[in-house]
Amino acid sequence: MIHVDRSEKIYIIISVTLISVFFIALGISSFVYGFQVPVPEQRVDPRTIATPAPDNPFGEPGLRELVPGKKYEAYVLAQIWSFTPREIRVPAGSTVTFYVTSKDVQHGFRINETNVNMQIVPGEVSKLTITFDEPREYDFICHEYCGVGHQSMAGKIIVEP
Amino acid sequence: MFAREHKLTAWHLGVAMTALFIGGFFGPLQKLEYVGINLYTTLNKIGIASYYQGLTLHAVLNALVWTTFFIVGFFTYAITHSLDKELTHPKINIIGLIVMIVGLIMAAIPILLNLATVLFTFYPPMRANPFFYIGLVLVVVGSWVCGWGFYLTYIAWRKENPGVRTPLIALGSLITMVLWQIATLGVATELLVLVIPWSFGLVEGTDPQLARTFFWFTGHPLVYFWLLPAYVSWYGMLPKQAGGKLFSEPLARLVFWLFLALSVPVGLHHQYLDPGVPAGWKFLHALLTYSLFIPSMLTAFNVVASLEIGARDNGGTGLLSWVRALPWGDPSYAAQNLAMILFVFGGIGGLTNSSYNLNLAIHNTSWVPGHFHLTVGSAVTLTFFGIAYWLVPSLSGKPLWNRKVALVQTWTWFFGMLLMGNGLHILGLNFGMPRRTMIGAASYAADAWTPMLIEAAIGGIILGISGLLFYSNMVGTVFSKKRLEAPIEMPVAEPYESEPAPAWLDNWKPWLAVTVVLILVAYGPILVDMIANANMTSPGFKVW
Ligand code: HEM
Ligand SMILES: [Cu+2]
Ligand SMILES: [Cu+2]
Numbered sequence: 001m002i003h004v005d006r007s008e009k010i011y012i013i014i015s016v017t018l019i020s021v022f023f024i025a026l027g028i029s030s031f032v033y034g035f036q037v038p039v040p041e042q043r044v045d046p047r048t049i050a051t052p053a054p055d056n057p058f059g060e061p062g063l064r065e066l067v068p069g070k071k072y073e074a075y076v077l078a079q080i081w082s083f084t085p086r087e088i089r090v091p092a093g094s095t096v097t098f099y100v101t102s103k104d105v106q107h108g109f110r111i112n113e114t115n116v117n118m119q120i121v122p123g124e125v126s127k128l129t130i131t132f133d134e135p136r137e138y139d140f141i142c143h144e145y146c147g148v149g150h151q152s153m154a155g156k157i158i159v160e161p
Numbered sequence: 162m163f164a165r166e167h168k169l170t171a172w173h174l175g176v177a178m179t180a181l182f183i184g185g186f187f188g189p190l191q192k193l194e195y196v197g198i199n200l201y202t203t204l205n206k207i208g209i210a211s212y213y214q215g216l217t218l219h220a221v222l223n224a225l226v227w228t229t230f231f232i233v234g235f236f237t238y239a240i241t242h243s244l245d246k247e248l249t250h251p252k253i254n255i256i257g258l259i260v261m262i263v264g265l266i267m268a269a270i271p272i273l274l275n276l277a278t279v280l281f282t283f284y285p286p287m288r289a290n291p292f293f294y295i296g297l298v299l300v301v302v303g304s305w306v307c308g309w310g311f312y313l314t315y316i317a318w319r320k321e322n323p324g325v326r327t328p329l330i331a332l333g334s335l336i337t338m339v340l341w342q343i344a345t346l347g348v349a350t351e352l353l354v355l356v357i358p359w360s361f362g363l364v365e366g367t368d369p370q371l372a373r374t375f376f377w378f379t380g381h382p383l384v385y386f387w388l389l390p391a392y393v394s395w396y397g398m399l400p401k402q403a404g405g406k407l408f409s410e411p412l413a414r415l416v417f418w419l420f421l422a423l424s425v426p427v428g429l430h431h432q433y434l435d436p437g438v439p440a441g442w443k444f445l446h447a448l449l450t451y452s453l454f455i456p457s458m459l460t461a462f463n464v465v466a467s468l469e470i471g472a473r474d475n476g477g478t479g480l481l482s483w484v485r486a487l488p489w490g491d492p493s494y495a496a497q498n499l500a501m502i503l504f505v506f507g508g509i510g511g512l513t514n515s516s517y518n519l520n521l522a523i524h525n526t527s528w529v530p531g532h533f534h535l536t537v538g539s540a541v542t543l544t545f546f547g548i549a550y551w552l553v554p555s556l557s558g559k560p561l562w563n564r565k566v567a568l569v570q571t572w573t574w575f576f577g578m579l580l581m582g583n584g585l586h587i588l589g590l591n592f593g594m595p596r597r598t599m600i601g602a603a604s605y606a607a608d609a610w611t612p613m614l615i616e617a618a619i620g621g622i623i624l625g626i627s628g629l630l631f632y633s634n635m636v637g638t639v640f641s642k643k644r645l646e647a648p649i650e651m652p653v654a655e656p657y658e659s660e661p662a663p664a665w666l667d668n669w670k671p672w673l674a675v676t677v678v679l680i681l682v683a684y685g686p687i688l689v690d691m692i693a694n695a696n697m698t699s700p701g702f703k704v705w
Contacts, residue, residue, distance in 0.1 A: 002411040002663060008462055015458040022512070023451045030444070030518050037443060037521070038436040045698050080704050105702050106284050106369060108525050112593040112605075117434055117521045121370045122286060123696045124436035139605045143525035143595035145280050147287070147704025148211050151603040 038118045038126040041099070046122035050077060050103045058101060063088055076100040078107040078120050078142065081149030089158045090132060097129040108143030111157060119144065135161040165251050166241045171556050172258055173234025174549070176265070177227045178635060181542075184222025185628045187215040192581070192621030195600045195614050210275045212599040213705060217272055220281035224387075224537060226265060229300060231545050232390045233261070233307045236334045238552065239393065240311050242651045243330035249317045250310055257306030264299025267292050278705035280597060282380075283356075285372045288701025291360040294352050301345050308338040326661050329413060330397035330653065336417040337389040340382055343676065344425055347378025359701060366697040370437035374691060377431040378684065382424035387537050389420060391544040394497060395464045398548075400654035402494045403487055405471025408463050410656035414666040416463075419456040422675045426683030427453060433520045442687045443517060449683060450515040457508060464501070470657060492567030496547030499575040500540045503582070507535030510586065527596050528589025531582050539578045543571065546631055553638055555649035562637025570630035577623030584617025 004012070044058070052059030061077040061084045069091050077084045078100060090096055100109045100120050107120040111130070118126040120142075132138075142153035190200050194212060201212055209215050237254065241247055248254055270292065271277040277289035315327075315335055327335075351372050359367045396413045400406055407413060429446035432438050469483055477486025488494045510532040513519045523529065554561050561567060588594040592610055600606050600614070665671065 002409075002415065002666070003658065003660065004412065005409065005466075008409065008412070008466070011462050012459065016455060019451050019454050019458075022516075023448060026447065026451075026516050026518065027444075037433050037440060037517070039440045040437055043694075043696055047698060047700065080702070105287050105704055106373075108595070110525070110593060110595070115521050117524050118436065119432070119434045119525075121373065121436055122699045123368065124370055126434075126436040139593075141593065141595055141605055143593075143598070144284075145213065145597040147702075148213060148278075149704075150213070150597075151599040154603070154605045 036115075036128055038128060040124070041127045042125040043123060044101055044125060046101070046103050049101060050079070057099070058103075061085060063090065063096075070094055072096045074098050076109070078102040078109065078153075079104050080147050081142075081153040083109075083140070083142070083153065083155045086155040087158065088155070089160055092132060092135045092159050092161055094159075095129060095131045097127060099125050099127050101125045105146050106144050107146050107153070109140060110143050111138050111140045113138060116140075117143075132157070132159040135159050163241060163247060166237055166248060167556050169248075169251070169254055169258060170234045170238040170552075173230045173237065174553070174556075176262060177230035177234065178549075178632070180222040180226035180230065180265075182628075182632060184219050184227065185625070187219040188223075188628075189621045189625035190215060191219065192618040196611075196618045197601050199601055208273065208275075211278065211705060213280070213597075214272070214275050214278045216597060217278050217280050221268070221272060223542075224281055224533075225297070225300070228387045228537065228541065229304055230261065232337070232386065233257075233304050235390055235545075235548060235552070236311065236338065237307070238556075239397075239651065240314065240331045240334045243328040243334070243397075243653070244315065244318045246314060246318050246321075248310055249314045253310035253313065254307050257303045257308075257310060260303030260306060261300050262303075264296045264301075264303055266296070267299060268294075268296025271296075275705065282376065284376070285356060285359070285367050285369050286699035286701050287704055288360055291357060294357050294360060298349065298352050298357075301349060305342055305345070308342055311335060311338055326667050328653075329407070329410060329656075330393055330651075332414060332667070333389065333393040333397060333417045336421050337386060337393070339673075340389070340421050340424055341386045343680070344379050344382030344386065347375045347428070348380075351375035351379075364697070366699050367701075368691075368695045368697050369699050370435065371691050371695055373432060373435060374429075374438070374688065377428035378425065379428070380431055381428040384533075384537065385420050385424040387541045389417065391497075391500065391541050392416070392460060394544055394548055395460070395501065396467075397654055398652040399464070399494065399497050400467035400471060401652040402491065402497075402551075403468045403471035404475050405467050405469070405654070406657040407654045408466035408470065408657050410658070411662040411666055412459055412463055414662050416456040416459050418666065418672045420453075421672055422679055423449060423453045423456070425676070426679045427515075428684075429687075430515045430517075430520075433517055434524050437691070438687070442683075445683060447515065447517040449679070454508075454512065461505075467654065467657070468498075490564075490568070492561070492564055492571055493547045493550035495568060496550065496571040496574075497544050499571055500543035500547065503535050503543070503575065503578055504540035506582065507532060507540055510535065523589055525596055526589030527585040527594045530596050531585030531589060534578060534585070535582045539574070539582075543574050543578075546571065546574070549631075549635065551649055551652070553635060554645060555651070557639055558645050558648065559638055559641045560643055560645055562634050562641055566630050567634050570627050570634065573623050573627035573630065577620045577627055580620030581617045581624060582620070584613045584620060588613045588617070 049058045057075040061075045064073045102120045102122045110117040138157040271290035277293035279287045279289045427450040430450045472483040472486040475486045477483030
């Protein structure tokens with residue numbers, strides 16, 4: 001074995017313990033408190049995703065009401081350099097599940113000041129759910145470089161009282 | 162002796178520094194654009210069509226070209242001097258260099274013609290001119306070829322010196338090259354199998370999610386390919402420059418082996434927010450990423466202890482005030498010590514990035530460039546500047562042009578980076594400011610961002626000045642008429658304890674085996690699954 005100085009040994013034990021504690025905290029916060037990241041939801045064909053069809057919600061993107069005032073689904077289609085829809089209005093207290101995909105290149109979707117942040121990859125559907133409690137506005141922004149108009153790709157969520 | 166090696170090193174360094182000069186030029190321009198000073202309209206006249214073309218140049222030249230060329234050049238010098246043996250097959254290394262340069266030119270032309278404004282990550286289905294990709298492949302392959310030249314030299318040395326421990330500097334450098342060869346298999350597969358045939362139109366569609374996964378197979382270990390040469394200097398050379406000894410040489414070896422084993426199977430931590438990767442795999446990579454902090458923690462202790470030995474020998478005393486006895490007047494030393502300090506901040510930020518859930522807060526915000534300017538832009542780049550301050554005089558046989566200018570350069574880089582790093586971190590964390598975005602033209606940029614944007618811009622300008630100071634010193638040295646009285650040798654730190662490291666720390670087989678097993682466990686099943694279900698539906702787009 002290697003000869004390790006005493007103070008260094010103590011330091012190593014402390015470091016390894018710290019890292020382990022961080023990791024356990026991470027595990028607990030991810031699984032017990034239910035932090036979510038996008039996971040495989042559905043495969044789609046980016047070439048036909050924008051075409052209206054009965055079984056293709058992205059053909060007519062927008063908000064769907066599941067339980068009035070409470071539960072919604074938002075289908076958002078990303079393309080260079082805009083989101084459809086650009087504006088989403090929901091009442092305060094509603095839980096919204098976002099389904100986002102792209103018909104061209106990769107994009108990003110982040111609702112600022114929330115935990116909704118996803119990579120948008122053509123061929124895949126990114127999904128996250130969030131509850132909007134207070135009435136206010138949020139920007140949602142494309143945060144992946146998607147060409148020369150990237151900086152203008154954004155929209156608004158308006159949470160109404 | 163070593164005339165040929167020195168010439169090769171000089172060539173690599175020359176290309177590296179030229180790349181950084183051109184790439185670095187865009188850094189301050191980006192920062193000025195953020196605060197509404199858009200100089201890109203002027204640049205249109207010299208053929209730079211957009212902010213994003215400039216950003217592609219900035220990142221490709223700085224992060225890919227400056228680093229790779231500098232590292233291969235530095236290793237050519239370090240490995241041969243450390244083994245005290247000339248290259249056994251110098252032709253191989255010459256061919257490697259030529260392939261790298263040809264690749265660089267081949268990739269640079271489409272970028273300059275605005276045919277490859279895809280940033281340095283070139284995520285499909287954005288589609289660049291095929292020669293951009295071929296050029297990148299050649300740069301990588303050329304660096305592999307240089308690596309083979311190193312291995313052959315090492316094998317010959319081993320035959321002549323059975324049972325002798327590989328000197329630490331050579332060992333660390335060789336491990337880094339092997340890590341690079343294993344790591345780049347990902348991006349090589351991405352480019353050769355998925356991207357290049359598709360960019361020629363031989364296949365219609367590609368799978369962007371699969372391409373991303375191959376890319377990040379390389380993307381994370383890439384950062385260790387950048388960092389480990391700095392570690393070679395911090396462990397193997399800097400203690401000597403500080404008048405000290407390497408506190409624990411065996412642990413230093415262990416650190417390099419751990420990086421070899423752990424750097425690759427963590428790439429999915431760049432894909433926590435990707436829709437096509439299952440959560441369990443993301444979590445496994447998060448675990449492995451955390452274990453990767455251990456070799457860096459070991460490094461912190463070992464390097465500081467080694468420097469302390471030097472400082473105390475030079476009359477330093479007290480619990481902390483020994484720090485003042487370090488050779489702060491030596492720019493090579495000062496640069497590297499300041500680089501380490503910035504790396505502490507970079508490391509703490511990295512812990513956040515790699516946390517499965519905290520990543521939600523900062524993914525693709527300006528926090529990320531804040532982070533990697535502290536790491537590759539400082540810990541690595543400033544260390545390379547420090548190395549250049551002795552290596553360029555050693556190669557040219559001329560004294561450093563101006564020591565004071567060099568000292569000012571290191572401190573301005575330090576403070577400029579603190580300002581810019583702090584600004585970008587805060588803008589990302591507090592306001593979600595997106596990265597790789599022409600912020601001055603973004604509708605959502607809010608007034609509340611202004612103070613931090615200004616802070617970051619001031620940092621960027623200070624950095625620009627610092628960069629110019631570095632180049633004035635390099636040019637001044639190379640064109641100086643003075644000659645060194647005595648040649649400058651590579652600083653080599655002696656171990657503090659004379660007992661040689663145990664044999665298992667000088668044995669490639671078990672470590673390579675662990676490396677391969679970890680990669681197979683962490684990537685095998687998920688990659689097989691993604692390949693079997695590949696979704697080759699994305700045609701290419703030119704979006705600039
Ligand atoms: C003169 C000093 C520098 C300044 C002022 C500077 C400034 C910047 C800024 C403001 C960005 C963000 C642009 C954006 O996200 O829109 C950026 C990106 C970047 N910089 Fe630097 N930088 C400097 C030096 C360096 C160095 C030395 C390196 C690496 C060795 C480097 C590597 C990168 C990379 C890889 C990106 C990311 C581009 C991307 O996201 O595609 N920079 N730089
Ligand atoms: Cu975008
Ligand atoms: Cu990484």
